[in-house]
Structure formats: C-alpha cells, structure tokens
Amino acid sequence: MGVSIQEAAKISPSPRQLAWQGLEFYAFVHFTVNTFTDMEWGLGDESPSLFAPSELDAEQWVAACQAAGMKGLILTCKHHDGFCLWPSAYTEHSVKSSPWRGGQGDLVREVSDACRKAGLKFGVYLSPWDRHERSYGDSPTYNAFFLNQLRELLTNYGEVFSVWFDGACGEGPNGKRQVYDWDAYYSLIRELQPNAVISVCGPDVRWCGNEAGHTRTSEWSVVPAAMQDNEKIHENSQQVDDGEFAKRVSSEDEDLGSRDVLARAAQAIWYPAETNTSIRPGWFYHAAEDDRVKTTDQLMELYERTVGGNSTFLLNLPPDTRGLLHENDVARLRELGERIRRTYGTDLAAGAAVRGSAEKDEPHGAQRITDGDRSTFWQAPEGVEQAELVIELGDERTFDRVVLAENICEGQRIERFRLEASSSSSGDEDWRPLYEGTVVGYKKICRLAETTARRLRLTIDESRWSPTLSGFGVYRSTAVEG
Incomplete structure (x- = not known):
C-alpha cells in the first residue's frame, strides 16, 4: 500500500x-x-x-x-x-x-x-x-x-x-x-x-x-x-x-x-x-x-x-x-x-549565464534554463534531491516576477524551493530572501515585491528524486524606461 x-x-x-x-x-x-x-x-x-x-x-x-x-x-x-x-x-x-x-x-x-x-x-x-x-x-x-x-x-x-x-x-x-x-x-x-x-x-x-x-x-x-x-x-x-x-x-x-x-x-x-x-x-x-x-x-x-x-x-x-x-x-x-x-513580453533573464551545484550531464546543464527552449532542460543527477542554481543577470535589473517551469515530460518533482537576490558586483554576495514556494509543475509564477538585483539564486530544498527545470524567466509587470 x-x-x-x-x-x-x-x-x-x-x-x-x-x-x-x-x-x-x-x-x-x-x-x-x-x-x-x-x-x-x-x-x-x-x-x-x-x-x-x-x-x-x-x-x-x-x-x-x-x-x-x-x-x-x-x-x-x-x-x-x-x-x-x-x-x-x-x-x-x-x-x-x-x-x-x-x-x-x-x-x-x-x-x-x-x-x-x-x-x-x-x-x-x-x-x-x-x-x-x-x-x-x-x-x-x-x-x-x-x-x-x-x-x-x-x-x-x-x-x-x-x-x-x-x-x-x-x-x-x-x-x-x-x-x-x-x-x-x-x-x-x-x-x-x-x-x-x-x-x-x-x-x-x-x-x-x-x-x-x-x-x-x-x-x-x-x-x-x-x-x-x-x-x-x-x-x-x-x-x-x-x-x-x-x-x-x-x-x-x-x-x-x-x-x-x-x-x-x-x-x-x-x-x-x-x-x-x-x-x-x-x-x-x-x-x-x-x-x-x-x-x-x-x-x-x-x-x-x-x-x-x-x-x-x-x-x-x-x-x-x-x-x-x-x-x-x-x-x-x-x-x-x-x-x-x-x-x-520581455524576459530579463533570456540568455543569462547560469551556475549550477549539480547537473546530470552536459546536455542537461544549468545553462538550459535560460535558453528560451522549453524542450531543453537542466536536471540533477539521479538520487539528488537538493540543488542550487545562480542566474547572472549582468547589469542591475528591476523586476517583480520570476517564472519557473519544470520539464514535466520527466514528471513533477520539486516540492519546496526559495529565491534570493544579490546586487553585489564583487564575489562577496549578500543574498536577501525574495520568495518561498512549494510545487512548480508546468509553470509557477512567483509574484514579488519590486526588486533590483544583478543575480538570483534558486535553491531547491525538497524534491522527488532528481529535480528538473526547463525555464527560468524574469519579468517586470510595469513598463520600464531605458
């Protein structure tokens, strides 16, 4: 049973x-x-x-x-x-x-x-x-x-x-x-x-x-x-x-x-x-x-x-x-x-560099989450249930939405995650909490207070077997000048 x-x-x-x-x-x-x-x-x-x-x-x-x-x-x-x-x-x-x-x-x-x-x-x-x-x-x-x-x-x-x-x-x-x-x-x-x-x-x-x-x-x-x-x-x-x-x-x-x-x-x-x-x-x-x-x-x-x-x-x-x-x-x-x-309409993380703490192999590397292709995905190795991904936005960006997507062709696996932001331009990153969530599935829209940052960190704290992610998007809900 x-x-x-x-x-x-x-x-x-x-x-x-x-x-x-x-x-x-x-x-x-x-x-x-x-x-x-x-x-x-x-x-x-x-x-x-x-x-x-x-x-x-x-x-x-x-x-x-x-x-x-x-x-x-x-x-x-x-x-x-x-x-x-x-x-x-x-x-x-x-x-x-x-x-x-x-x-x-x-x-x-x-x-x-x-x-x-x-x-x-x-x-x-x-x-x-x-x-x-x-x-x-x-x-x-x-x-x-x-x-x-x-x-x-x-x-x-x-x-x-x-x-x-x-x-x-x-x-x-x-x-x-x-x-x-x-x-x-x-x-x-x-x-x-x-x-x-x-x-x-x-x-x-x-x-x-x-x-x-x-x-x-x-x-x-x-x-x-x-x-x-x-x-x-x-x-x-x-x-x-x-x-x-x-x-x-x-x-x-x-x-x-x-x-x-x-x-x-x-x-x-x-x-x-x-x-x-x-x-x-x-x-x-x-x-x-x-x-x-x-x-x-x-x-x-x-x-x-x-x-x-x-x-x-x-x-x-x-x-x-x-x-x-x-x-x-x-x-x-x-x-x-x-x-x-x-x-x-505009993904501020499109093409952004990504660093991952764990990935299954090169075809499923962390960079796949910002390539704009839903058919490609990052995946942690078999048996790994926690992972960390850092998304480099480059210049400071102002946003209030983060959109996550699992590769549901491999099932629904993420059970608990959190997002943090850093505006540090040096290696001494000062991470501040933005959001805590549970499941992701096909699409998860994380609505945030307006935030300005150079990089974001996604930490998957609980998952079922090896988690996946096919998309990570960053957006602003109001028009931004410049």
Missing part, C-alpha cells in the same frame, strides 16, 4: 495532456435558449423559437479570445436544457427548429470554422443531463441517444482538443434519473478523437474543485488514481440551480498529492488541474450583469494564480441576445491581453 516518491517522480503526462497544458488559457462559451430566457438552467420545455440571435458573429468571439491571449475555445453545444446548437439528427430540439438562419444554421459549424480560421483550438461541451429528452432515465436508451449525439460532434467538425463533461445529474422530464455510461462515452472519444482530452468527468483533466477561481498553494498533477471518479459520483453532482455550487471551495481537499497523501494511495496518476470561472457572476448572459464584468486587475490576478499555479485557466465568455460578446467583456479581454503581453 502506498506510492513511493521514486514511483511518483516517474509519472508523466500523456501526449494529449502535454499538448492541452501548453494551451494554458482558453475560453468557455455558454450560449443557448437560457440566453433569451434570462436563466442559468433551462427547464427543457423552452420553445426553439426563442433562439433568435440577431447579429451572431462567431468570428467576433474568436477575435476577442485572441486579443486576450487565449489559445482555444470550448462551446456549450448542449446544456442541461437539451437544446442543441447543431442540427442533430436525433432530436428536433435544436437550431433546425429555430428561426435563426431560417432553420438552416449550425452554430457548432460556425464556431469551429471561426476557430480554425484564426488558429484557435476548438472543444465541445456536451451535457450528459438532458431535461428535454424523454428517454432520459431509461438508461440504455438514453445512453445510445447520447452516444449518437456525441458521435455527431466528434465526426463533423474537425479536430477537437477537449471534450468537456460536467457531472450534473438530475431528473429528466419523466421524473427519472439516468445512469451515465461513462466508459462507453470515453471509448467513443478515444476512437474518434484520440488527441482530445476528456475533462472534469473524464480521465485526462481534473476539475480544480470549485467555480470561484480558487487555486491551491500546492497544485499537484500527480494525485491518487481514485480522484478520477470524484466528479462522476451522483451524490456529489450539482442537482439544484441555487447559485451556491459556484461559490463552493473545499478546504479539506487542499492537499491532493503530498508525500503523506501518496503514502496512503494504492496508485497514483497524472491528473492535472483546470480552473474554470466566468468573466461575469453568471455563466449565461444577463443584461443586469453588464456592469459586473470582472476588472482587468481581477482577471490578471486569476490568470497569474491559475496559469502560474500549475493549472490551466478556462474563462467563460457569455454572448448576449444579439449573439455577440458584450462591449464591456470585449474591452476587458483586450485590456487583459495587453497586460499579459506587457508583463511577460
């Missing part, structure tokens, strides 16, 4: 998980009849005639995502109300029964084409819970129906980077509850879209545990295998639209992958975190929330905590009844993108 540290250190992501993690920041788009009824959860009895966006422009959505620096978009192709944004052959409750585009429209097609044209990845959300479909609750019949709809989405719209399932599980229109055939759903996705990650209620990407944008101090990607089933358990699913679920933060789940946790686990897996929240209080558009769009400061705070905390950031953008992202949302996204580019 128990997973050893050596075993945990060797667990690494699949190619699909690695590609997904590299996206870092992408959009959720919630859009359906709820947009026109001013509801968060539809009842399933809404008339398709309600779906009538007057100016829908998927390219406007995509342009706003690009302005923010996002690299993908996941569309709610069918939410709990059962209304399909594509002309499904298996139900009349879809865009083909609406006045939009004269009943000839296919929103999934328009969004997937707009993403492909702009170079964004496209993903699909398909709610297993369907409050409209009469067969829901007749488990074998409904599972066949759901698989047919899933097959449509996975075969007609090009490559899909993510299939996003939530675990909401309530009654259908017949008063019955459904038993979802998750294994059959997963098997079909692997067959038709082998490069797609299956998220949240799936084996590839883990829900961070809340919809409030909360992130853990230590976000482990290597966790007990039993966590894969957490969101699929019916008793834990969201069954009431009372607004409380979006606020839930479970402190008891703060530690998911420490040595103590793994020592009690039968098996560990690579199961990385995604953090999802909305740019507004609601997931769907409500005119009353036009003045409640998150500020640029709030969005930047979320971005740095999530992407910079070994998670990805899935930010929801709800189009309005016109079928456009509201002007306030678009402005915030543009401002956020400008802030990100201004902060992280």
Whole structure:
C-alpha cells in the first residue's frame, strides 16, 4: 500500500495532456435558449423559437479570445436544457427548429470554422443531463441517444482538443434519473478523437474543485488514481440551480498529492488541474450583469494564480441576445491581453549565464534554463534531491516576477524551493530572501515585491528524486524606461 516518491517522480503526462497544458488559457462559451430566457438552467420545455440571435458573429468571439491571449475555445453545444446548437439528427430540439438562419444554421459549424480560421483550438461541451429528452432515465436508451449525439460532434467538425463533461445529474422530464455510461462515452472519444482530452468527468483533466477561481498553494498533477471518479459520483453532482455550487471551495481537499497523501494511495496518476470561472457572476448572459464584468486587475490576478499555479485557466465568455460578446467583456479581454503581453513580453533573464551545484550531464546543464527552449532542460543527477542554481543577470535589473517551469515530460518533482537576490558586483554576495514556494509543475509564477538585483539564486530544498527545470524567466509587470 502506498506510492513511493521514486514511483511518483516517474509519472508523466500523456501526449494529449502535454499538448492541452501548453494551451494554458482558453475560453468557455455558454450560449443557448437560457440566453433569451434570462436563466442559468433551462427547464427543457423552452420553445426553439426563442433562439433568435440577431447579429451572431462567431468570428467576433474568436477575435476577442485572441486579443486576450487565449489559445482555444470550448462551446456549450448542449446544456442541461437539451437544446442543441447543431442540427442533430436525433432530436428536433435544436437550431433546425429555430428561426435563426431560417432553420438552416449550425452554430457548432460556425464556431469551429471561426476557430480554425484564426488558429484557435476548438472543444465541445456536451451535457450528459438532458431535461428535454424523454428517454432520459431509461438508461440504455438514453445512453445510445447520447452516444449518437456525441458521435455527431466528434465526426463533423474537425479536430477537437477537449471534450468537456460536467457531472450534473438530475431528473429528466419523466421524473427519472439516468445512469451515465461513462466508459462507453470515453471509448467513443478515444476512437474518434484520440488527441482530445476528456475533462472534469473524464480521465485526462481534473476539475480544480470549485467555480470561484480558487487555486491551491500546492497544485499537484500527480494525485491518487481514485480522484478520477470524484466528479462522476451522483451524490456529489450539482442537482439544484441555487447559485451556491459556484461559490463552493473545499478546504479539506487542499492537499491532493503530498508525500503523506501518496503514502496512503494504492496508485497514483497524472491528473492535472483546470480552473474554470466566468468573466461575469453568471455563466449565461444577463443584461443586469453588464456592469459586473470582472476588472482587468481581477482577471490578471486569476490568470497569474491559475496559469502560474500549475493549472490551466478556462474563462467563460457569455454572448448576449444579439449573439455577440458584450462591449464591456470585449474591452476587458483586450485590456487583459495587453497586460499579459506587457508583463511577460520581455524576459530579463533570456540568455543569462547560469551556475549550477549539480547537473546530470552536459546536455542537461544549468545553462538550459535560460535558453528560451522549453524542450531543453537542466536536471540533477539521479538520487539528488537538493540543488542550487545562480542566474547572472549582468547589469542591475528591476523586476517583480520570476517564472519557473519544470520539464514535466520527466514528471513533477520539486516540492519546496526559495529565491534570493544579490546586487553585489564583487564575489562577496549578500543574498536577501525574495520568495518561498512549494510545487512548480508546468509553470509557477512567483509574484514579488519590486526588486533590483544583478543575480538570483534558486535553491531547491525538497524534491522527488532528481529535480528538473526547463525555464527560468524574469519579468517586470510595469513598463520600464531605458
């Protein structure tokens, strides 16, 4: 019983998980009849005639995502109300029964084409819970129906980077509850879209545990295998639209992958975190929330905590009844993108000389961490769990961000580290503490008080077997003259 540290250190992501993690920041788009009824959860009895966006422009959505620096978009192709944004052959409750585009429209097609044209990845959300479909609750019949709809989405719209399932599980229109055939759903996705990650209620990407944008101090990607089933358990699913679920933060789940946790686990897996929240209080558009769009400061705070905390950031953008992202949302996204580019556009440590206390061999020497190439990396010798790296910035530099990245192809290994700075121009270095952290993973953004220094020292105090580092960047969050 128990997973050893050596075993945990060797667990690494699949190619699909690695590609997904590299996206870092992408959009959720919630859009359906709820947009026109001013509801968060539809009842399933809404008339398709309600779906009538007057100016829908998927390219406007995509342009706003690009302005923010996002690299993908996941569309709610069918939410709990059962209304399909594509002309499904298996139900009349879809865009083909609406006045939009004269009943000839296919929103999934328009969004997937707009993403492909702009170079964004496209993903699909398909709610297993369907409050409209009469067969829901007749488990074998409904599972066949759901698989047919899933097959449509996975075969007609090009490559899909993510299939996003939530675990909401309530009654259908017949008063019955459904038993979802998750294994059959997963098997079909692997067959038709082998490069797609299956998220949240799936084996590839883990829900961070809340919809409030909360992130853990230590976000482990290597966790007990039993966590894969957490969101699929019916008793834990969201069954009431009372607004409380979006606020839930479970402190008891703060530690998911420490040595103590793994020592009690039968098996560990690579199961990385995604953090999802909305740019507004609601997931769907409500005119009353036009003045409640998150500020640029709030969005930047979320971005740095999530992407910079070994998670990805899935930010929801709800189009309005016109079928456009509201002007306030678009402005915030543009401002956020400008802030990100201004902060992280110039690496003050690019090409800096590095001295290391330990390295595996010359191809994995300390200089690899500042070469700007994520595929190269420094690694300590086998069995070494502590190490020290000194980064020479040359002239004095002023900064307030340090970005670290492990080579996660070799696993997640760093458990505790600290940063120090020195302004000494002689050999008598006077090191002053800057930051203490725990895990690094794919990316760790260390936010510091504004500091001026000639060199930085990274000390890895605890790690699993031999630690690695593929990147060490130094940045300033405000423009610097000269």
